[in-house]
Amino acid sequence: MRDPYNSGRGMAQESGKATSSRPFIRALPSAMAIVPVSMLFGVLAHRADWSMLEVLVVSVLGFTGSGQFAVLPLAEANAGFLTMLIICASINSRYLPIALTTTTRLPRRWWVRICAAHLLGDEAYATEKDGDTTKDTLIIRLTIFLFWVSAAVLGALMGKLIPGEWLSTDIHLGFPASVVLIYLSVSQIKRRVAGGYRLLPLMVAACLLVVGAFHQWLGATFFWMPSVIMTAILLEQWKKHE
Numbered sequence: 592m593r594d595p596y597n598s599g600r601g602m603a604q605e606s607g608k609a610t611s612s613r614p615f616i617r618a619l620p621s622a623m624a625i626v627p628v629s630m631l632f633g634v635l636a637h638r639a640d641w642s643m644l645e646v647l648v649v650s651v652l653g654f655t656g657s658g659q660f661a662v663l664p665l666a667e668a669n670a671g672f673l674t675m676l677i678i679c680a681s682i683n684s685r686y687l688p689i690a691l692t693t694t695t696r697l698p699r700r701w702w703v704r705i706c707a708a709h710l711l712g713d714e715a716y717a718t719e720k721d722g723d724t725t726k727d728t729l730i731i732r733l734t735i736f737l738f739w740v741s742a743a744v745l746g747a748l749m750g751k752l753i754p755g756e757w758l759s760t761d762i763h764l765g766f767p768a769s770v771v772l773i774y775l776s777v778s779q780i781k782r783r784v785a786g787g788y789r790l791l792p793l794m795v796a797a798c799l800l801v802v803g804a805f806h807q808w809l810g811a812t813f814f815w816m817p818s819v820i821m822t823a824i825l826l827e828q829w830k831k832h833e
């Protein structure tokens with residue numbers, strides 16, 4: 592007669608093996624979607640006379656597309672390090688409230704926790720689920736991170752082969768990044784609110800009104816963090832009262 596405990600443990604192990612690849616598979620679409628955007632950063636960085644080491648370091652330490660793209664024109668204008676640091680910090684401040692919602696999925700060791708928090712980006716946040724384990728979270732974030740850094744370096748290498756006249760300043764080269772972010776935003780909204788709220792159109796309209804008010808009040812650079820905080824509070828309170 593089979594031992595039910597061992598049988599259950601074996602089934603759990605088999606289930607763990609079966610699901611071990613799921614985080615990587617789930618992360619692949621987002622990881623592949625940011626490849627052209629990251630390559631674009633590498634190409635533009637090469638055009639701005641950045642070295643390969645500078646592209647690698649900025650991609651690793653400043654792992655956010657918006658922050659990295661913001662640094663490019665500042666560097667070309669010979670802006671000071673403190674100025675670039677303040678601009679990047681203000682743009683990336685939106686990740687503070689976002690990161691707080693994922694603390695239960697992070698490792699307990701403080702240094703691994705810091706690294707995992709650093710790997711959080713828009714793409715990873717849109718891919719992760721509330722029920723993900725710590726291992727799932729690390730796999731998703733690390734996959735997207737490695738794709739981004741590798742693509743940036745590859746873009747810098749390709750920049751050496753692309754004729755300079757092909758990258759005219761009249762071309763809106765940041766358009767692919769905007770498209771990816773819009774897609775991720777729509778996917779995130781569908782995943783987190785679909786079927787979870789009544790009066791869904793009214794709730795979405797309320798969130799858009801809040802974001803629009805902050806954008807009008809604070810401008811396009813600084814509206815991110817208060818908008819994320821207020822919409823998170825609005826969604827939570829809305830759900831509690833339904």
